[in-house]
Amino acid sequence: MPADSPLKLPALDPAEVTTSIGSNYPEPFKLRVATRCKQRLGDALGLKSFGVNLSTLPLGAVSALRHWHSHEDEFIYVLKGELVLVTDDGEQVLAAGTCAGFPAGKADGHCLVNRSKKVAVYLEVGTRHPEDVVTYPDDDIVGRTSPKGRRFTRKDGMPY
Amino acid sequence: MPADSPLKLPALDPAEVTTSIGSNYPEPFKLRVATRCKQRLGDALGLKSFGVNLSTLPLGAVSALRHWHSHEDEFIYVLKGELVLVTDDGEQVLAAGTCAGFPAGKADGHCLVNRSKKVAVYLEVGTRHPEDVVTYPDDDIVGRTSPKGRRFTRKDGMPY
Numbered sequence: 001m002p003a004d005s006p007l008k009l010p011a012l013d014p015a016e017v018t019t020s021i022g023s024n025y026p027e028p029f030k031l032r033v034a035t036r037c038k039q040r041l042g043d044a045l046g047l048k049s050f051g052v053n054l055s056t057l058p059l060g061a062v063s064a065l066r067h068w069h070s071h072e073d074e075f076i077y078v079l080k081g082e083l084v085l086v087t088d089d090g091e092q093v094l095a096a097g098t099c100a101g102f103p104a105g106k107a108d109g110h111c112l113v114n115r116s117k118k119v120a121v122y123l124e125v126g127t128r129h130p131e132d133v134v135t136y137p138d139d140d141i142v143g144r145t146s147p148k149g150r151r152f153t154r155k156d157g158m159p160y
Numbered sequence: 161m162p163a164d165s166p167l168k169l170p171a172l173d174p175a176e177v178t179t180s181i182g183s184n185y186p187e188p189f190k191l192r193v194a195t196r197c198k199q200r201l202g203d204a205l206g207l208k209s210f211g212v213n214l215s216t217l218p219l220g221a222v223s224a225l226r227h228w229h230s231h232e233d234e235f236i237y238v239l240k241g242e243l244v245l246v247t248d249d250g251e252q253v254l255a256a257g258t259c260a261g262f263p264a265g266k267a268d269g270h271c272l273v274n275r276s277k278k279v280a281v282y283l284e285v286g287t288r289h290p291e292d293v294v295t296y297p298d299d300d301i302v303g304r305t306s307p308k309g310r311r312f313t314r315k316d317g318m319p320y
Contacts, residue, residue, distance in 0.1 A: 075201075099205070
């Protein structure tokens with residue numbers, strides 16, 4: 001079989017996977033991550049216990065509000081470009097070929113920012129856990145898992 | 161911070177992570193995957209619910225005996241080079257930038273072979289599940305999870 005044949009499951013060419021732009025955050029947070037792009041590779045491959053996204057951050061884009069998960073491990077691996085990782089300890093520059101991991105329950109909010117002059121691409125992997133709560137140290141928002149996906153309220157439980 | 165500064169957790173440069181060569185299969189299977197190299201990035205980052213390995217297959221190397229998992233999802237993403245994916249349906253060539261996924265419980269044995277003339281590098285992610293059983297359709301071996309890692313017996317339960 002030549003290398004340029006179309007792939008069939010269980011193999012997948014990410015170019016065949018739909019790109020989602022932006023987030024499902026409520027306003028005013030939605031605007032802050034409006035240019036983040038994700039391709040849900042894990043879903044396309046039928047995986048259930050963790051998600052895998054191929055994520056693209058254009059110039060100036062942010063991966064997410066700074067956050068941490070109560071029950072879900074997260075892993076990111078930079079494929080292309082350069083990203084700034086922001087955590088409680090400050091900032092680090094992640095070049096292509098480097099990675100980061102965020103253990104479930106570790107109260108250290110993190111996000112990635114593209115402050116470079118080139119598009120950045122990374123893989124992100126996250127466990128799926130029905131009791132997960134997402135804490136956003138810098139913003140008045142909480143995320144909880146529901147059968148319909150992540151649901152957001154204010155920190156006092158009030159809806160947006 | 162310049163891009164060449166040493167990274168600190170939760171960030172990690174894979175170059176800092178120990179490489180394990182070969183497998184913990186019993187003989188005569190050990191010899192078949194003797195040149196497979198893995199760097200356990202997920203463990204180095206403190207992740208528990210899934211493993212992430214940066215794996216290198218030199219020319220002629222095989223990722224594993226052809227196998228499938230009862231309770232663990234698996235995902236691979238080719239970073240460099242070209243790999244042949246072998247499943248029940250035959251073979252497909254995976255170029256850098258393509259991926260594959262193996263849902264838990266799907267009885268389709270798979271492995272990767274480097275039949276090219278260059279080293280191949282891929283990321284692999286797998287859930288960790290205490291009840292996982294690994295089935296090897298082509299070989300007289302079964303893998304079960306134990307507190308000390310994967311344990312192998314013959315298909316009739318006899319030890320190696």
